[in-house]
Amino acid sequence: MVARLTPDQKVACSIHEILILMDAAKGLEVPGETLEAEAKAFFDSAPPLQNSDGITQQLDQFIQRNSSPSTRRIVCVTSGGTTAPLEQRCVRYVDNFSSGHRGATSTEYFLKAGYAVIFLYRKRSFQPFCRSLPDDPLLECFKPTDESNIQVCEAYSEAVKRAVVDHHNAVAGGLLLKLPFNTIFEYLQMLQIIAMSMRCIGPRAMFYLAAAVSDYYVPWKEMVEHKIQSGSHLLDVKLIQVPKMLSMLRKDWAPLAFCISFKLETDSNILLNKAGAALEKYKMDAVVANELSSRKEQVVVVTSAEKVTVQRDKNRSDNVENPLIKLLSEKHAIYIEHSGRCV
Amino acid sequence: MVARLTPDQKVACSIHEILILMDAAKGLEVPGETLEAEAKAFFDSAPPLQNSDGITQQLDQFIQRNSSPSTRRIVCVTSGGTTAPLEQRCVRYVDNFSSGHRGATSTEYFLKAGYAVIFLYRKRSFQPFCRSLPDDPLLECFKPTDESNIQVCEAYSEAVKRAVVDHHNAVAGGLLLKLPFNTIFEYLQMLQIIAMSMRCIGPRAMFYLAAAVSDYYVPWKEMVEHKIQSGSHLLDVKLIQVPKMLSMLRKDWAPLAFCISFKLETDSNILLNKAGAALEKYKMDAVVANELSSRKEQVVVVTSAEKVTVQRDKNRSDNVENPLIKLLSEKHAIYIEHSGRCV
Incomplete structure (x- = not known):
């Protein structure tokens, strides 16, 4: 141009x-x-x-x-x-x-x-x-008990506790x-x-x-x-x-480093080709291809060897990130092993 | 153009x-x-x-x-x-x-x-x-007491309570x-x-x-x-x-209706002229002129009769919105009175 x-x-x-x-x-x-x-x-x-x-x-x-x-x-x-x-x-x-x-x-x-x-x-x-909390968790998950005390609403009680405890443990635990x-x-x-x-x-x-x-x-x-x-x-x-x-x-x-990039498109017709091109051009170890409307249900992990479709387990109210990270973690382990290094 | x-x-x-x-x-x-x-x-x-x-x-x-x-x-x-x-x-x-x-x-x-x-x-x-809470109040204002219980951090205790209670009262009170x-x-x-x-x-x-x-x-x-x-x-x-x-x-x-619009500029040299022009062009009752860098300290309320500079009271750790809303509320009351209507 x-x-x-x-x-x-x-x-x-x-x-x-x-x-x-x-x-x-x-x-x-x-x-x-x-x-x-x-x-x-x-x-x-x-x-x-x-x-x-x-x-x-x-x-x-x-x-x-x-x-x-x-x-x-x-x-x-x-x-x-x-x-x-x-x-x-x-x-x-x-x-x-x-x-x-x-x-x-x-x-x-x-x-x-x-x-x-x-x-x-x-x-x-x-x-x-x-992720299971509303946009504005303080205002939406808590309510007053009287003019100067508050408590968490029962519907969010467990999610709020887990968010604070797990987040704190991860950060404070280094x-x-x-x-x-x-x-x-x-x-x-x-x-x-x-x-x-x-x-x-x-x-x-x-x-x-x-x-x-x-x-x-x-x-x-x-x-x-x-x-x-x-x-x-x-x-x-x-x-x-x-x-x-x-x-x-x-x-x-x-x-x-083991490098994963993402390709998001709204047009599924061009998605996999674009992901493949990015893999090659930038020498990524994998490209995660996702289409805007279905990205929470499934993604395709594109590597030089294969294209693996990863789907959310609908029966377990799971996230697609669960199987995705499992797969990438396995691939990363193999990558470390092959690299023959122990830094 | x-x-x-x-x-x-x-x-x-x-x-x-x-x-x-x-x-x-x-x-x-x-x-x-x-x-x-x-x-x-x-x-x-x-x-x-x-x-x-x-x-x-x-x-x-x-x-x-x-x-x-x-x-x-x-x-x-x-x-x-x-x-x-x-x-x-x-x-x-x-x-x-x-x-x-x-x-x-x-x-x-x-x-x-x-x-x-x-x-x-x-x-x-x-x-x-x-406004006195951090960006992410749930994660930043609460801490775990053990593996499954949380409490608000003391430094934010009052601000968190006031936010939840006052917000709830305003919404629930209609x-x-x-x-x-x-x-x-x-x-x-x-x-x-x-x-x-x-x-x-x-x-x-x-x-x-x-x-x-x-x-x-x-x-x-x-x-x-x-x-x-x-x-x-x-x-x-x-x-x-x-x-x-x-x-x-x-x-x-x-x-x-009583209509207030805002004019934000980064260049203070053109601000008041632009506010005045907007007042006239759109027939607003007042235009609040604010400059990007000083907007939390002072604004100028421009009406057809006057330009009033409104400043934050620094001694009372106040907000500029406090005197601003007082002024506009007074002007609105006069406007209602002059309109001679009681709808």
Whole structure:
């Protein structure tokens, strides 16, 4: 696609350099060097991540605690959608729909399977152990007994207790580390830090990339500072493609890790082909293919060897994440064994 | 601004008719008939609101309960940001930043001032009585006492109790009706239903329009059905202006109501002029002008007679919404008196 730049656009109006870079790589199979230049341009242009030292320290402690003397497996679960701001002092942004249900539920089953979990989640998305609770559990699950005392409603009593107890045990027990993000800039900067921190555990690391990551963004430096004015009849927003960081993760950030990415489509006709293409292009160990309308009932795990359909056990009011995590955990165990390492 | 349509765009690629309509009204002061045609086009194109009969019934009961035999004032508080979907089976959307803090806090003070409140809020935005609690009050304010019992942490004990008790009393007492939305389509459809339902109480109705409403949208019928594919290097999203429904509210939906709108800007240099222009253009009774960085400290209430700066009382760890609602409630009382009606 040829970029047509119109000089009077208020947004992303002078993205020439990056577009030239991208046009050079138009043949889809982006050569490594170009991707690295794109990734560098993305990170250089991003606003600095707040508290990055603190995050690195938390990660190092968490990984250390779960590595020595034990050799626990550690998974980084990403969850929820990322935002692409349209203004520096952000009022408007492009967002991806994702409740974070998949990531939160999977986190519970990973913990059950003996993993330590780094949960990289969108602020205000679903949290582990809370999936059977209403949106606003404090206001909806509790009631007053008199003017100054409250109690949990009987219908939610067990679910509320389990949420608080299980969540607390996982966090206080050092098995669950929660790191929140909002923007695509924060997400990718944090994913990079996490991956670099997890390099030391080699194949015992898993990435389970369930977050709905923006495909497009406006580079920070090209963004208008103030709120876009609403005088015009038409708003024309030009966004450029986010560099394919899955390749960076696989190649540079954590080359020994077991990597699972997700493919969500609304059109089932193109889903499996797209999942297969992603598997090959980004050299993932598996791609979980899910279709928007049936994603809570079934998914297909696509690997280079096979396509396995995983379904929710309807008789046991189960979640599809239960058999999915079992399958991936088994595949990860085989992967570690084959890698012939014991880090 | 002249619309340049590029035939190969995937989104909003054939919005000719609406643009012709809008071009005809380019002189900014939209003639009534054109606005009505635009509004009609918006509603005709919107996906049908789910459970609209149920909402109307809830509203009628709520208004009836607060109108007879009492003559309580009723305010519709709108809160949070609206989304403008980019795909019919929505994965991506343009969103407006708004935590909903202003609307939720104002609701508390309106209740305190004796109003009944219809709280039209974005799902997962801030809720009344919860502003001093952390993002995730269940997981952050409670702790286990043993493997199967929980209690509230002492630091949050009072805030948690007050939230549950005060919220419950307002809802169960028939003084607070909560109606959630996500999209700009849902928001405007619900606002219209609410306004029509409130016509019967004449000047006793107030609209306090604190929601951050999308200025631009993609008409439903022009939207692609499936997820936009990420193959292109550039995504060009063309959105058209949302019809100025404030004029419809003022003119047709609830002509006797006391109407307050909000103007948020990040650039303080243009704020008051824009607020003044909105006051005149939409014939609001007052416009609350707020600047993004200082909005929790002070706002300016702009009316045709004056500009009143309202500040938070810092010595009393107060909110700016406290003096703001006092001022507006007084102005509303005078408005009712002057209207010479007792509905």
